[in-house]
Amino acid sequence: MSHDQLALLHEIQAVEFACIDLQLYLDTHPDDHRALADYNAQAQKMASLKAEYAERYGPLMHFGHEPAGYAWAWVHEPWPWEIAY
Amino acid sequence: MWVYEKKLQYPAKVSKKDPRMAKYLITQYGVPDGELAAALRYLNQRYTMPTRQAKAVCNDIGTEELAHLEIIATLVYKLLKGATLEELKAVDLGGHYAEHDRALFYTDATGNPWTATYIQAKGDPLADLHEDMAAEQKARATYEWLINEAHDDPDLVDTLRFLREREVVHFQRFGEALNNVYEEAQRRRIF
Ligand SMILES: [Fe+2]
Numbered sequence: 001m002s003h004d005q006l007a008l009l010h011e012i013q014a015v016e017f018a019c020i021d022l023q024l025y026l027d028t029h030p031d032d033h034r035a036l037a038d039y040n041a042q043a044q045k046m047a048s049l050k051a052e053y054a055e056r057y058g059p060l061m062h063f064g065h066e067p068a069g070y071a072w073a074w075v076h077e078p079w080p081w082e083i084a085y
Numbered sequence: 086m087w088v089y090e091k092k093l094q095y096p097a098k099v100s101k102k103d104p105r106m107a108k109y110l111i112t113q114y115g116v117p118d119g120e121l122a123a124a125l126r127y128l129n130q131r132y133t134m135p136t137r138q139a140k141a142v143c144n145d146i147g148t149e150e151l152a153h154l155e156i157i158a159t160l161v162y163k164l165l166k167g168a169t170l171e172e173l174k175a176v177d178l179g180g181h182y183a184e185h186d187r188a189l190f191y192t193d194a195t196g197n198p199w200t201a202t203y204i205q206a207k208g209d210p211l212a213d214l215h216e217d218m219a220a221e222q223k224a225r226a227t228y229e230w231l232i233n234e235a236h237d238d239p240d241l242v243d244t245l246r247f248l249r250e251r252e253v254v255h256f257q258r259f260g261e262a263l264n265n266v267y268e269e270a271q272r273r274r275i276f
Contacts, residue, residue, distance in 0.1 A: 027262075062088070062089055063089075080155065081163070083093075
């Protein structure tokens with residue numbers, strides 16, 4: 001995996017982590033406006049990073065959640081456990 | 086349903102091949118308070134949680150635990166990669182090799198297979214959420230022992246620290262879900 005691809009993947013992981021942590025917080029603090037604003041800001045950032053990743057390196061998600069180019073890149077390695085982070 | 090993302094939640098790094106640490110780490114794959122048990126426990130309990138917050142917490146933490154299961158599996162896979170049969174035998178993984186070669190399997194560090202009797206579903210939300218909180222504390226304690234054992238592999242320690250931290254956050258959220266269940270029960274008694 002190229003340096004650029006790995007860097008983008010790390011960025012996605014960081015933003016998604018923020019989304020996961022905010023989601024769990026919002027589950028028990030559903031009226032917290034500031035957390036909700038943070039969640040939406042991070043979610044928007046994540047969507048654009050993932051679109052950029054999919055466009056450059058192939059889809060991160062399956063089952064129709066992202067469009068796929070020719071040829072079908074989902075089967076390409078590395079799988080997550082094969083990446084030297 | 087669940088949708089797979091072809092990435093880990095956190096970069097699972099190891100600095101070197103290390104069958105000894107693989108043997109210890111497999112414990113978080115298949116012990117009573119490991120990641121498989123956590124995911125299955127919470128996802129199974131969500132159906133009978135009484136409040137919307139408790140349902141969401143069980144659903145979302147259960148889902149995150151599946152991501153942690155994948156991180157543990159990746160660590161074990163990487164720590165075993167390239168290990169010779171002699172190296173496996175030297176850390177007492179000969180029995181594992183005979184059954185599974187270098188494949189992963191849901192066991193504890195001494196080879197006992199995972200079993201559904203490790204987890205509970207009482208149907209009583211107070212009992213179940215207390216069990217969840219205890220499970221998070223036990224998982225945190227195991228991560229601390231693993232971090233001590235892994236001291237000569239800074240990459241592995243980094244990944245384990247992330248997982249440890251998540252157990253602390255999960256404990257906090259389950260505690261809040263428990264309060265929410267108490268409050269709702271109280272409110273129903275008043276009105
Ligand atoms: Fe957890």
